Amino acid sequence: MFDSQPAVLVVDLDNTTFDYDRGLAEHMVRTTGQGPSGPPEFYDYARSGWFPTNQDWLAAHSAAVMEGLFARMWPYDGALEGLASLREDGFVVKFATAHGSRSWMPGPDGDELARVERETTAAGLRMLGVEYDELHFVASKAEVAGDLYIDDAPSHLADLDARGLPRIAYDQAYNRHLPGLRATNWDELGSVIRARLGA
Numbered sequence: 001m002f003d004s005q006p007a008v009l010v011v012d013l014d015n016t017t018f019d020y021d022r023g024l025a026e027h028m029v030r031t032t033g034q035g036p037s038g039p040p041e042f043y044d045y046a047r048s049g050w051f052p053t054n055q056d057w058l059a060a061h062s063a064a065v066m067e068g069l070f071a072r073m074w075p076y077d078g079a080l081e082g083l084a085s086l087r088e089d090g091f092v093v094k095f096a097t098a099h100g101s102r103s104w105m106p107g108p109d110g111d112e113l114a115r116v117e118r119e120t121t122a123a124g125l126r127m128l129g130v131e132y133d134e135l136h137f138v139a140s141k142a143e144v145a146g147d148l149y150i151d152d153a154p155s156h157l158a159d160l161d162a163r164g165l166p167r168i169a170y171d172q173a174y175n176r177h178l179p180g181l182r183a184t185n186w187d188e189l190g191s192v193i194r195a196r197l198g199a
C-alpha cells in the first residue's frame with residue numbers, strides 16, 4: 001500500500017481510544033454513591049464540576065488506578081476494530097499515553113502510582129486483546145516519532161500544532177475550540193486517517 005515505509009500512527013489512550021471518563025465516573029459512583037452530571041466541558045475536572053478541586057480529582061484518580069482502573073478500560077465503540085483494521089492495512093500503531101509519566105505527585109506515592117499506571121495499562125491492553133505495535137509512557141506526545149497523531153487533550157494538540165506535526169483531534173466538548181482535523185467517532189477517525197495519509 002505504501003511506496004516506502006509504513007505510515008506510523010501515534011494514538012492516545014484516555015478519551016481517545018478508551019473512555020477514561022466512564023471509568024472515573026463509575027469509580028465515583030462506587031465510592032461516593034454519586035457520579036458526575038455529564039461529560040466534562042473543560043479539560044479540567046474541577047472546573048467541569050466533577051470535583052471541588054483538582055487535588056480531589058487526583059485523589060480519586062489515584063484510588064481508581066490502585067483499584068485497577070486501567071486494567072478494565074472501556075474502549076469506545078469501534079475503537080478496537082478500527083485499530084485492527086488500520087494495522088491490517090499496513091499502518092503501524094504506537095500508543096502514546098501520559099500514564100505513568102507524571103511527576104506531579106512527588107515522592108514514593110507518586111513513583112508507586114506511576115508504576116501501577118504502567119503495569120495495569122499494559123495488562124488492560126493485553127486482556128482486551130488490543131492490536132498495537134508499541135506502547136510509550138510519555139509526558140509529551142512528540143517524543144514518539146510518527147506520521148500522524150491522534151489525541152483529545154487541548155494541551156497535546158496545541159503542542160503538536162506548534163511543532164508542525166500533523167494531528168487529528170478526537171472530538172470532546174473541551175477541545176472543540178481547536179481548528180483542524182477532527183473525528184467524532186472511530187468510524188470517522190479511520191476515514192480521516194486514510195484520507196490524510198492517502199491510503
Ligand SMILES: [Mg+2]
Pocket residue numbers: 012013014015016151152153
Ligand atoms: Mg487523552
